[in-house]
Amino acid sequence: MTMPEHITTWRDARFDMPVGRQLERYDELAAKNASARARVELVARGIYDPARHGADDRSALTVAEHIELLALAECIARTVRHPSNFHHALLAGVTWAQIAHVVDSDELAVRRAYQRWADDQHDLNRRYPDRGMTAEEYAAATARVAEGVGGTR
Template structure:
């Protein structure tokens, strides 16, 4: 499969812009799209009034602009939904129950996702000591994730390998 010629725009939307610029560009494209779609709808209904709605041509988004809009939406969502936001909320005193409720999940899933993120951060620190979580930070995050859950949290994928009573 070959990439379309507008792949540079998609790449730029994902990696080369600060999130504030991504939001500006997303809003610009979303407004252009909404305006063009509204005009099409008004014309289709037969209620388009140039005096009221303006005479400017409002072309629909191009294929490249639709791809950019999708890429921006995904990148913004990933940025603002970043696991470090949960980490900082926990450090500020937000409870697991509150976090689970806010993100429409259950506590165990949120804790497991947080633990996976902490593990990844620790692994990152092992390769690049100026990044990620140190061993002490990782131990604190692991304790935070497990606090109040009991040993059921600590049994993840390896739980099938554990001997069963009976």
């Protein structure tokens, strides 16, 4: 799998490389950025010492690299913040209130996100029967969303 010279949108990052590689590249760019910014700060304060801090030049990120860093951050966030994680947590016994607390949201918002994800999974299954949520799984997910709302159990 080849990587483009620079990733310009989160979609490019998502489809061009696995999340592990995205994390590696993000760490590489973030470290380069932090190192360059630290050197600039040390020089500005007049306390930069090449013997102590290293004599090598630390170039700042280019515009393309800043864009890539932003795209990778968004892609990684969308990947790890995916509503399928709610699904697996709910199946394991985590409550809506616990999920909302963990993601610093409210129950209604996380229920809506989960319902949208379930809707998409069911639509996927209707187009491709070997993928997504079956009608039975979708009914269970929809019931899960309604559980405890308005007196339902």
